[in-house]
Amino acid sequence: MFITYILSAWSSFLDKADIFLLPCPFKYLFKIDCPGCGFQRSLIFLLKGDWEKSFDMYPPTVPLLITFIVGLSANYWFGKRSDKLIKTLYLITGSIILVSYVYKMWIPHPH
Secondary structure: OHHHHHHHHHHHHHHOHHHHOOOOHHHHHHOOOOOOOOHHHHHHHHHHOOHHHHHHHOOOHHHHHHHHHHHHHHHHHHHHHHHHHHHHHHHHHHHHHHHHHHHHHHOOOOO
């Protein structure tokens, strides 16, 4: 019974999460998407369990989350010894963001 209540509350929260999204100042100023545009909506789709919509909205969401979780964990447990791992994760994730952004800017999407 308690789990059903929690899942119902979580679902209700995610359905109304759009009102909490932050506007993009880059898009407001320059009238084009920034390299991070779509992350918030993609994260909401991911939390709802809709992996396909999440990936379509912003492909680097999962790599960003993995980099964040692994980077924090490695830094906490291994300290300075994890610098090479963290820098490698940053490089890979940054490359994914850059490729995704270039693709989004050159190939029109129906969003």
